[in-house]
Amino acid sequence: MNPASSPTATPGACPFAHGAPQAPRSPTGCPVSHKAGEFDPFSDGYQQDPPEYVRWAREQEPVFYSPQLGYWVVTRYDDIKAIFRDNLTFSPSIALEKITPTGPEANAVLASYGFALNRTLVNEDEPAHMPRRRVLMEPFTPEHLMQHEPLVRELAREYVDRFIDEGRADLVDQMLWEVPLTVALHFLGVPEEDMDTLRKYSIAHTVNTWGRPKPEEQVEVAHAVGNFWQFAGKVLEKMRQDPDAPGWMQYGIRKQKEFPDVVTDSYLHSMMMAGIVAAHETTANATANAMKLLLQHPSAWRDICEDPALIPNAVEECLRHNGSVAAWRRLATKDVTVGGIDIPAGSKLLIVTSSANHDEARFADADLFDIRRDNASDHLTFGYGSHQCMGKNLARMEMQVFLEEFTRRLPHMALSEQRFSYVPNTSFRGPEHLWVQWDPAQNPERRDPSLRTAARTGVRIGEPSAHAITRPVVVERATRVAKDIVRLRLAAPDGRPMPRWSPGSHIDVECGDTGLSRQYSLCGDPEDAAALEIAVLHDPHSRGGSTWVHGNVKAGDRLRIRGPRNHFRLDEGARRLIFVAGGIGITPIAAMARHARALGIDYALHYCGRHRAAMALVDELSVLHGDKLKLHVSGEGSRLDLAALLSTPEEGVQVYACGPLRMLEALEEACAHWPEDALKVEHFESTLGTLDPAKEHAFEVELKDSGLTLPVRADQTLLCALRAANIDVQSDCEEGLCGSCEVHVISGDVDHRDMVLTRSEREAGQRMMSCCSRARGQRLVLEL
Numbered sequence: 001m002n003p004a005s006s007p008t009a010t011p012g013a014c015p016f017a018h019g020a021p022q023a024p025r026s027p028t029g030c031p032v033s034h035k036a037g038e039f040d041p042f043s044d045g046y047q048q049d050p051p052e053y054v055r056w057a058r059e060q061e062p063v064f065y066s067p068q069l070g071y072w073v074v075t076r077y078d079d080i081k082a083i084f085r086d087n088l089t090f091s092p093s094i095a096l097e098k099i100t101p102t103g104p105e106a107n108a109v110l111a112s113y114g115f116a117l118n119r120t121l122v123n124e125d126e127p128a129h130m131p132r133r134r135v136l137m138e139p140f141t142p143e144h145l146m147q148h149e150p151l152v153r154e155l156a157r158e159y160v161d162r163f164i165d166e167g168r169a170d171l172v173d174q175m176l177w178e179v180p181l182t183v184a185l186h187f188l189g190v191p192e193e194d195m196d197t198l199r200k201y202s203i204a205h206t207v208n209t210w211g212r213p214k215p216e217e218q219v220e221v222a223h224a225v226g227n228f229w230q231f232a233g234k235v236l237e238k239m240r241q242d243p244d245a246p247g248w249m250q251y252g253i254r255k256q257k258e259f260p261d262v263v264t265d266s267y268l269h270s271m272m273m274a275g276i277v278a279a280h281e282t283t284a285n286a287t288a289n290a291m292k293l294l295l296q297h298p299s300a301w302r303d304i305c306e307d308p309a310l311i312p313n314a315v316e317e318c319l320r321h322n323g324s325v326a327a328w329r330r331l332a333t334k335d336v337t338v339g340g341i342d343i344p345a346g347s348k349l350l351i352v353t354s355s356a357n358h359d360e361a362r363f364a365d366a367d368l369f370d371i372r373r374d375n376a377s378d379h380l381t382f383g384y385g386s387h388q389c390m391g392k393n394l395a396r397m398e399m400q401v402f403l404e405e406f407t408r409r410l411p412h413m414a415l416s417e418q419r420f421s422y423v424p425n426t427s428f429r430g431p432e433h434l435w436v437q438w439d440p441a442q443n444p445e446r447r448d449p450s451l452r453t454a455a456r457t458g459v460r461i462g463e464p465s466a467h468a469i470t471r472p473v474v475v476e477r478a479t480r481v482a483k484d485i486v487r488l489r490l491a492a493p494d495g496r497p498m499p500r501w502s503p504g505s506h507i508d509v510e511c512g513d514t515g516l517s518r519q520y521s522l523c524g525d526p527e528d529a530a531a532l533e534i535a536v537l538h539d540p541h542s543r544g545g546s547t548w549v550h551g552n553v554k555a556g557d558r559l560r561i562r563g564p565r566n567h568f569r570l571d572e573g574a575r576r577l578i579f580v581a582g583g584i585g586i587t588p589i590a591a592m593a594r595h596a597r598a599l600g601i602d603y604a605l606h607y608c609g610r611h612r613a614a615m616a617l618v619d620e621l622s623v624l625h626g627d628k629l630k631l632h633v634s635g636e637g638s639r640l641d642l643a644a645l646l647s648t649p650e651e652g653v654q655v656y657a658c659g660p661l662r663m664l665e666a667l668e669e670a671c672a673h674w675p676e677d678a679l680k681v682e683h684f685e686s687t688l689g690t691l692d693p694a695k696e697h698a699f700e701v702e703l704k705d706s707g708l709t710l711p712v713r714a715d716q717t718l719l720c721a722l723r724a725a726n727i728d729v730q731s732d733c734e735e736g737l738c739g740s741c742e743v744h745v746i747s748g749d750v751d752h753r754d755m756v757l758t759r760s761e762r763e764a765g766q767r768m769m770s771c772c773s774r775a776r777g778q779r780l781v782l783e784l
Contacts, residue, residue: 024067026065027065027344028342028343032065033061035057035061036061036065037068041327041350042424042426048420050354054075054355055355055358057073057355058076058355062075069350071329071347072338072343072348073350075352076355076356076361077361078362080352080380084351084384084705090333091333092123092124092125092329092330094329095122096122102218106219106221109223113229115226117229120270122387133390134708135255136248136255140391140394142723142724142726148187152398153405156405157405159174161452164443167437171288171435171436172288183279184276184279187247188248189246189249189251191239197231201227201231232272233269233272249272278389279394281324282324282395283398284324285430286399287402287403288430289324291434292415294318295415295436301407303371303471305407305411310371311403311404312396312460313372314371316373320357320378321358324430326427327350327353327354328350329349330349331346331347331349353381354381357381370499374469374565385707388706393462397461408444410438412438412439412443416436416437420432420434421433471561473493473498473532473560474556475557475558476555478554478555481617489524489532493558497530501522501564502566502570503592503595504568504591505521505564506522506564506588507534507563508520508562508563509561511548511549514544517545517562520535523535525594526594526595532561532564535584535587537616565738567756575652576653578603578606578646578653579592579604580608580642580659581606581608582659583610585682587616589657589658593628604628605621606630607629608659608663642667646670646674649673651675656681657679658682677760677761693715696715696774698714699774699779699780700712701718702779702780702781705784708727710725717774718743722784729743729784734772737754737756739769742767742769743770744782745781746783748775749775750762750773750775750776754771754772768780
């Protein structure tokens with residue numbers, strides 16, 4: 001049943017009419033819809049495609065009770081992130097609880113082995129959880145994880161060597177199961193001689209905890225889990241004999257001496273067992289899912305083969321679109337409302353993160369697989385907040401290395417015909433087999449043996465930078481449209497549609513191999529999917545980007561761009577719009593005025609310049625806008641009187657402007673008596689200087705959602721401090737211009753240094769740009 005169609009629904013409590021007395025009921029007495037009653041996460045539909053299986057819920061009934069499972073099921077992004085954020089109301093204590101209770105015989109088997117899996121970082125409540133997490137976190141920081149990259153590369157190369165000349169392979173059986181396990185065991189510090197035995201037992205733990213083993217299988221699984229438990233204990237004792245050896249477990253043993261009440265014997269034993277599964281299976285499954293997804297989308301596969309710099313973001317999009325963690329579980333510790341549905345204390349929740357990752361409210365065209373998606377890393381596959389996966393960056397590193405190895409050595413690989421099968425469970429998923437094929441005669445290293453060892457990209461540990469998310473374009477036309485201004489029409493080399501964009505958007509153009517990258521506003525028609533258009537003014541006093549464009553770019557050339565991205569959005573709800581453009585600042589304003597015309601919003605367009613010959617797009621604008629266009633050409637004695645234009649504030653009127661800094665400052669002065677945020681501007685360049693430690697002070701930031709407090713040194717940006725602590729924050733320009741590194745502020749006085757936030761946004765103190773802004777005082781509290 002669709003809640004929206006229920007005439008007697010009670011807002012905030014139950015979305016269904018209370019008729020049909022024979023219908024199944026939730027613990028609150030509400031009837032269960034037909035779809036909710038049929039929900040079965042062990043079915044083939046859920047195993048094959050969890051987001052598609054619960055699409056009906058995401059769209060119609062985002063929180064529902066499953067009588068088959070005995071859980072409340074949550075499917076939307078904002079609800080799930082809120083649950084992760086509040087680990088007191090939503091306890092993780094049931095995350096490792098058996099979702100299918102075992103019978104007495106299997107329980108007796110486990111008891112005979114002394115099985116006593118304790119709380120771990122995954123399922124531990126406060127106040128115990130964060131002290132342990134802080135003590136054990138250091139080996140997971142980017143600086144320490146870099147030490148493992150050579151081993152991952154060596155293993156990837158060695159395993160591909162084994163089958164590269166065969167022309168066919170099951171990537172799971174022949175590589176992706178074993179390599180992540182070997183890396184996990186090395187990371188933990190497990191001695192080489194014990195690795196084979198631990199490999200044998202690890203999958204039993206997954207089936208025992210998240211699966212639905214049949215009664216006749218439960219005893220066999222219990223024996224495997226019991227053996228796993230006992231052997232893990234023996235290996236741990238062996239590690240204690242050499243606590244100075246490398247490895248996370250040895251690190252924990254050393255920390256136990258400093259913090260014996262925090263890192264206990266039983267805790268280490270449980271982490272030994274749980275850590276193997278956490279570091280192994282999720283990465284193995286994630287890589288198998290990624291390879292399947294990429295090979296099912298040949299154009300994306302071709303793109304990362306041709307441009308390996310795209311691999312880090314491709315990994316994030318694979319984790320979003322088809323990650324290895326489908327769902328997590330939580331326990332409501334008190335009566336609570338989730339997504340408008342009342343849930344009583346003691347209820348169990350299945351939070352389907354894979355569904356959240358396909359929520360259209362968070363990800364535009366969420367079902368589209370787009371390796372250049374600029375917010376792919378917002379996915380919840382690693383969780384969020386204080387229980388976010390500590391090993392996320394180890395998994396990212398391994399996946400990047402595997403994809404780099406495959407794209408370099410087997411770019412002609414393709415999926416074989418097959419039916420994919422999955423180990424039935426609620427939470428972890430990856431194909432049991434992944435058959436691929438290729439023609440060995442076409443192996444690139446037969447022509448160039450150096451390709452076997454020539455790694456083409458550096459691994460990015462942590463969230464990918466927007467700088468790496470490029471796309472190739474061909475210059476369809478390069479047209480002089482005014483003195484010193486060239487207009488470029490950029491299309492996809494293969495004729496595919498260009499990405500959608502909204503007025504105010506810009507792209508970054510890489511200036512060949514100069515190392516320069518410059519932002520240019522889009523000035524074409526947002527409805528034209530065939531190409532993107534920019535206009536570039538040649539400024540000999542600029543930093544060199546425009547000189548490169550004017551001196552080198554011609555029709556037929558290939559360029560690389562990033563974006564589009566928009567931090568200068570048009571308010572489509574405005575009653576009237578006043579556009580003011582100065583010089584080349586007409587580019588974003590032209591697209592905005594075109595869109596206002598299409599929407600039927602009343603507007604006026606004021607275009608200022610020194611000489612008509614140096615003003616781009618005048619003829620086009622005149623045809624489109626008629627008498628709504630006012631030209632102010634100072635060389636002809638016509639100047640825009642801003643004081644007169646903006647003398648009387650008007651309710652519902654927005655002013656949008658782009659142009660030279662002096663013009664924008666004059667506009668701010670002229671709009672000083674207007675309502676806050678009536679004026680929206682876009683700057684050409686940052687006024688941000690180099691960070692001078694002698695003029696700065698250190699401060700600390702409390703990360704409310706993660707439970708951490710970090711120092712920010714005087715010689716360090718907030719963004720750098722967050723990255724060093726394994727906290728994911730996007731970034732791009734790192735000059736305070738683009739807005740991509742924005743973080744939310746809960747408390748503290750911010751020293752704003754960006755060119756993005758409006759006056760009232762700064763005064764509200766709820767947002768800041770982490771690349772440049774700092775604390776005025778000694779402390780900030782952030783929603784991270």
